[in-house]
Structures are given as C-alpha cells and as structure tokens.
Amino acid sequence: MGTRFFPIAKSVNKCMLPVLDQPVLAYAVADCLAAGVREIAIVTSQGEGGRQVRHYFTEDHGMREYFAARGWQKKYEPIAHLHDQANFHFIEQPRDGDRYGTALPAILAADFIGDEDFFLIAGDDLLLRTDGGSDLADLAAARDAAGTAGAVAAATVPGSDAHRYGILKPRNTKDGRQVMDDLLEKPTAYGAPTAYINISRTLLPAEATAYFEKLTPAANGEYQATDAITAFARDHNVLIHPVTGQYFDCGNPAGWLAANNAVALQSRTDS
Numbered sequence: 265m266g267t268r269f270f271p272i273a274k275s276v277n278k279c280m281l282p283v284l285d286q287p288v289l290a291y292a293v294a295d296c297l298a299a300g301v302r303e304i305a306i307v308t309s310q311g312e313g314g315r316q317v318r319h320y321f322t323e324d325h326g327m328r329e330y331f332a333a334r335g336w337q338k339k340y341e342p343i344a345h346l347h348d349q350a351n352f353h354f355i356e357q358p359r360d361g362d363r364y365g366t367a368l369p370a371i372l373a374a375d376f377i378g379d380e381d382f383f384l385i386a387g388d389d390l391l392l393r394t395d396g397g398s399d400l401a402d403l404a405a406a407r408d409a410a411g412t413a414g415a416v417a418a419a420t421v422p423g424s425d426a427h428r429y430g431i432l433k434p435r436n437t438k439d440g441r442q443v444m445d446d447l448l449e450k451p452t453a454y455g456a457p458t459a460y461i462n463i464s465r466t467l468l469p470a471e472a473t474a475y476f477e478k479l480t481p482a483a484n485g486e487y488q489a490t491d492a493i494t495a496f497a498r499d500h501n502v503l504i505h506p507v508t509g510q511y512f513d514c515g516n517p518a519g520w521l522a523a524n525n526a527v528a529l530q531s532r533t534d535s
Contacts, residue, residue: 268515268516268517269281269517269520275312276313276316277308277309277312277313277314277316277317278388278514278515279317279387279388280313280316280317280320281514281520282524283390283514283520283523283524283527284524284527284528284531285342286342287320288387288388288390288514288520288523289306289317289320289387289388290320291390291391291392292385292386292387292389292390293321293350295391295398295399295400296350296383296385296400297349297350298397298398298400298401299383299398299400299401299403299404300401301350301383301400302349302350302351303350303351303353303376304350304351304352304353305352305353305354305355305373305376305377306321306352306353306354306355306387307355307356307357307368307369307372307373308354308355308356308357309356309357309359310356310357310358310359311359314354314356317354318354321346321352321354322352323346323347327340328340328344353376355369355372355373355376357369357372363481363487364485364486364487365481365482365485365486365487365488365489366386366464366486366487366488366489366490367476367479367486367487367488367489367491367492368487369384369489370382370384370472370473370476370489370492371473371476371477371487374473374476374477377470377473378470379470380470381467381468381469381470382467382468382470383400383403383465383466383467384464384465384466384467384468384489385400385464385465385466386464386465386515388513388514388515389463389464389465389511389512389513389514389515390511390512390514390523391417391463391465391507391509391510391511391512392509392510392512392523392526392527392530393508393509393510394530395508397508397509399417399465399507399508399509400417400465400467402505402507402508403415403417403465403467403505403507404467406503406505407467407503407505410441410501410503412441412443412500412501412502412503413468413469413472413496413500413501413502414466414467414468414469414472414493414496414497414500414501414502414503415466415467415502415503415504415505416432416444416462416465416466416467416493416502416503416504416505417463417465417466417505417506417507418432418460418461418462418463418504418505418506418507419460419461419463419506419507419511420458420459420460420461420506421458421459421461422457422458422459423454423455423456423457423458423459425459426448426450426451426454426459426461427450427451427452427454428450429450429459429461429462430447430448430449430450430461430462430490431447431448431449431450431451431454431459431460431461431462432444432447432460432461432462432504433445433446433447433448434460434504437501441503442503442504443497443501443502443503443504444493444494444497444502444503444504445497446494446497447462447490447493447494449490460504460506461511462490463507463511464489465507466489466493466502468493468496472492472493472496475492475493475495475496476489476492478492478495479491479492510526512526
C-alpha cells in the first residue's frame, strides 16, 4: 500500500493513479513497448490493488464492442492496440509472505525471466520524453555499445540535492565509461557538483536473479532491489546511463502532481 497517498491508496493502487488520462504504470509500459519488449510481467499485490492492474492491462472485448457500437473507435484508440504489441503476465505478491520489499518482483518473476536479459522497473516512476524516444531503448543500446553486463538508468541532480536521493557512485573504466561502484542512500555529504540518482530502471542479465535470491533483509526488514544490484555491480560492470526523459517520482504526492502538470502542458503543446 502507498502510505504516502493514504487514504486514497486504500481504494486505488498508487501505480494506477492517473497522470492526465493514463495511469502512472501505463507510461512505463509504453516505454517497454517502444524498446521492443514483447513479454511483460507485472508483479501485483493481492486484492483490489492487483485487480485494478490486471483489469487495465487485460483485453476487454466487451468494452471494445461497446465503444465500436457507438462509433467511439477514436476514443478507444489509446488502448486499442496494446495487446497486439505485447503479452502481459501477472504475478501476485503474497501479502502475508515472510519477505517484502522492492526486490520481491525480481524474485517472484525468476521463472518468467528464465535465461533472458530483463528490465526491472518500478511502477510508480515516470520518465517524460518530448522527442518520441524511449529511455529503455537508449539504455539497452548504451549497454550493448559498452559491452557491460548490465546498465542502470540515472537522472542527474545538483550535488547539493544528493541528500534527498539514492545516489549511484560512479567508477571510471579504462575506456572512459562510468560504471556503478556503489549506491549511497541519501548521503549527508557529497562533494561533487552533480550526482546520479537511482530511478529504478535497470537492465540486467538473467544470472543477476541469483543475487536477488541470496538477499538478506536490510535494517528496516525489507529485501531491497538496490542491495542486489549493488552486489551484482561488485562482480560485474554495470553501466551508468543518464536518461534523456524528465524524471518524476510519482510515489509521492508532489512528484505525482508535477508529472500531471508536465504531461498536461505537453498535451497542450502537441494539440
């Protein structure tokens, strides 16, 4: 449950909160599709929150026919071809399980991942592009060009703001690329003029799932994806790739409101 959005989070899954006319999660899915992803697993909670996600991303033939019968095909167009582009799989996260935290989706989806590379994305983060590009496609291309085992997307902020974020500490390779050396959680002192912040978009090989499986809980009791990614980065080069899109943390009300304002302004510009 998204406690920062309580009490509305009692009824609405926070990743399904609207940003203009689409849920937050739909923007991440659109980025996946633009990057050529054709198999998408969404790890959901049990109960109403999970049902909302499944309902939105499951083909509804009755609704399609309802719109068509009234000549509303244009209104239906935003989701008309969603299921032509990808297969959606839904995995429920047990509410009463012994483990919880941001690492659980990768653990629960291990069979789905199999022996394929995979993107790991948080459903309440949003990247807004104005050029029609895909930050996930760029991330994959940058990883392939660098020849690294993985890649992590990063937004850039002034160093003076580093204390507000999880910071990706870079290390320079011999060929001049920046790879992940460590992740600093809201450092109180950060000397560099700019900082790379973790925005929960990572491209990893299948072997990385073993690092998630081996996790022990953090001090707060959570199994954290950042701990697994950091451990993987100690053994393999993980490229830090600055994103082009504007980043919004829609997991908090201020970020969600800012995203709505930005998308509304872009919609006015495009219309």
